[in-house]
Amino acid sequence: MALDLxxxxxxxxxxxxxxxxxxxxDILIHNAGISSCGRTRExxxxxxxxxxxxxxxxxxxxLPRLKTCAPSRVVVVSSAAHRRGHLDFTRLDCPVVGWQQELRAYADSKLANVLFARELATHLEGTGVTCYAAHPGGCCGSDYKQYVFGGWAWAWWCISDTQRISLEIMTLQPRCEDVETAEGVALTVTGVAQVKIMTEKELLAVACEQFLGKNVQDIKNVVLQTLEGHLRSILGTLTVEQIYQDRDQFAKLVREVAAPDVGRMGIEILSFTIKDVYDKVDYLSSLGKTQTAVVQRDADxxxxxxERDAGIREAECKREMLDVKFVADTKIADSKRAFxxxxSAFSEEVNIKTAEAQLAYELQGAREQQKIxxxxxxxxxxxxxKQIAVETQEILRTDKELIATVRRPAExxxxxxxxxxxxEKVKQVLLAQAEAEKIRKIGEAEASVIEAMGKAEAERMKLKAEAYQKYGDSAKMALVLEALPQIAAKIAAPLTKVDEIVILSGDNNKVTSEVNRLLAELPASVHALTGVDLSKIPLIKKATGAQV
Structure with a gap:
């Protein structure tokens, strides 16, 4: 049967x-494939x-026939090149030009194979049909694995499969909480461990088999669980005193027990130390108090x-000291008596010589005193x-000082x-001259002013006289009329302060009637002649009002 894919x-x-x-x-294997590119009509x-x-x-x-013949399987031959694939659904129909795009398209197709196989396996789960995606390996079909550390090696793209694993030191902090010891005391123990993957070829191969494809944290978790398991098992076999007092021996025991299991993973324990040991019931503190009390008792x-030995030794030393002191005091007394x-003998001789010397000294002193x-x-x-000479000089100095300090200053x-x-005399003279000049100037100015005013007044009087002479009685009448308002105002001024006037007369007396008539006619006459309105004066207004 022909098939053109x-x-x-x-x-x-x-x-x-x-x-x-x-x-x-029973089995369907998709092994056909190409690496070159082109286009079809579809x-x-x-x-x-x-x-x-x-x-x-x-x-x-x-697929229906595969299900009918179950158990059966589907094998899709893919490639390690799928790791470099990236499906872009917007470019699946685009032309592929050049070897670089062909390599990319090949990797994309192999990635599609893997995704298809995984999805099909999920879809067919429970039907008896299984699906696999397989990488055929290198061209020679060899399963040889090469491990390289601290160096380099060749790897063929799209053919060789390369993976990495970290060889750095990993720090772990195992912690076991509330683990009962051999005595049933619950302790919490924390430690610090330094581990790394071993580089021997066989052990490195074991580590790669166990951890290749995992990150560092996953490796840490596996080793940490192993260490914590051994730490818990060893804690259950020891007493609190053994754990607390000899931490180094305890850590060494954990390291020796855990090393074989960790080594079978290709991991080496570089160091393991106990960081802290404590409990929640104060057992360790009580144990410390007991040991402290024992140490304190031994110290007391x-x-x-x-102190007892020191007292005995001190007493012996005091006794020896007193014996030596007695002997020494006896010798000192003998020496003091001879001394x-x-x-005394020396003093007697000295006194004689001293008396002779004293007499000779007093005699010589008297002679020296006379000379002195x-x-x-x-x-x-x-x-x-010298005092007389000084006093003479002082008299001369005092005389000169008097001349210099009294006479000369007085002069x-x-x-x-x-x-x-x-x-001051010159000043007063000048001031008097200035004042006289000031008065003269003021007098001259006032005389000029008076002269000017006199001339103006004379000119005014001259003009008035000429006017009076020209207009005769009319000018005189105008002058009188001009002065009448002032005269009337002066006359009426006292009346403005009078509230009322009472005139007393007999029955046949005409004074009252005449006064009333004059008061009634007076304001109109004065107003006609002078322009002064006497009717506004309260008293006149009141009198004329009563008349009316």
Whole structure:
């Protein structure tokens, strides 16, 4: 039966022919594939069509027969190149040009194989049909593995599979909480361990087999659980005293027990130390108090014994000291007695010599005193002469000082006063002259003003006289009328302060009527002549009002 994976029609024809001629299908292996590229009449590039689309279609067409013949399987031959694949669904129909794009398209098709196999396996779970994606390996089909550390090696792209694993030192902090010891005391123990993957070829291969593809944290977790398990088991076999008092031995025991199991993983324990040991019931503190009390008791006993030995030794030393002191005091007394006797003999001789020397000294002192007195008298005479000379000089100095401090200043003061008096006299003279000049100037100014005012007044009077002479009685009348308002105002001023006037008369007396008539006619006459309105005066207003 012919099958062309570059054509979907050929795939469907092959499936129809196979199903009609073959009753069983136990295994379906998709091994055909290409690495060069091109295009077909259908969508998608040729490489993706042959490597993935056609195997995908063929699998679904034959899937019912596979289920009927279960258990059966589907094997999709992929490649390690799928790790460099990246499916971009917007570019699946784009042309592939050049070897770089062909390599990328090949990796994309192999990634599609892996994804298809995984999804199909999930979909067929429980049907008896299993699905696998396989990497065929190198061209020679060898399963040889090469481990390289601290160096380099060749790796063929798309053919060789390379993976990395860290050889750095990993720090672990195992912690076991509330683990019961052999005595049933719950302790919490924390430690610090330094581990790393061993580089011996066999052990490195074991480590790679165990941890290749895992990150450092996953490796740490595995080793940490192993160490904590051994730490718990060892804690259950020891007493609190063994754990607490000898931590190094405890850590060494954990390291020796855990090392074989960790070594079978290719891991080496470089160091393991106990960081802290504590409990929640104060057992350790109580244990410490007991040990402290024992140590304190031993110390007190040691101090007491030392004080006892020191007291005994001190008493022996005091006794020896007193014996030596007695012997020494006896010798000192003998020496002192001989010294006093010798001292007395020496003192007697010394006193004799001293008396003789004293007499000779007093005699010589008297002679020296006489000489000193004579020299003192001579000195007094010389001092007296010098004193007289000094007093003479002092008199001359005092006379000059009086001349300099009294007479000369007095003369200078008299001369100063005289100069001040002469200056004051000149000042008064100048002030008097200035004042006289000021008065003369003021007088002249006032005389000019008076003269000007007189001339102006004379001119005014002259003009008035000429006017009076020209207009005669009319000018005089105008002058009188001009003065009448002032006269009337002066006359009426006292009346403004009078509230009322009472006139007393008899029955046949005409004074009252005449006064009333005058008061009634007076305001109009005065107003006509002078322009002064006497009716506004309260008293006149009241009188005329009463008349009306």
């Amino acid at each position: 570059a054509s979907l029609a050929s795939v469907r024809a092959f499936a129809t022919a196979f199903l009609s001629s073959e009753p069983r299908l 969508p998608f590039n040729l490489l993706l069509r042959v490597n993935h689309i056609s195997p995908f279609l063929l699998t679904h067409l034959l 006993i040691g101090v007491a014994e030392a 006093e006797l010798q001292k 007195r004579q020299e003192e008298i001579e000195i007094e005479i010389v001092q007296r002469k 200078a003061e008299a001369h100063r006063i005289q100069q001040i008096a002469e200056g």
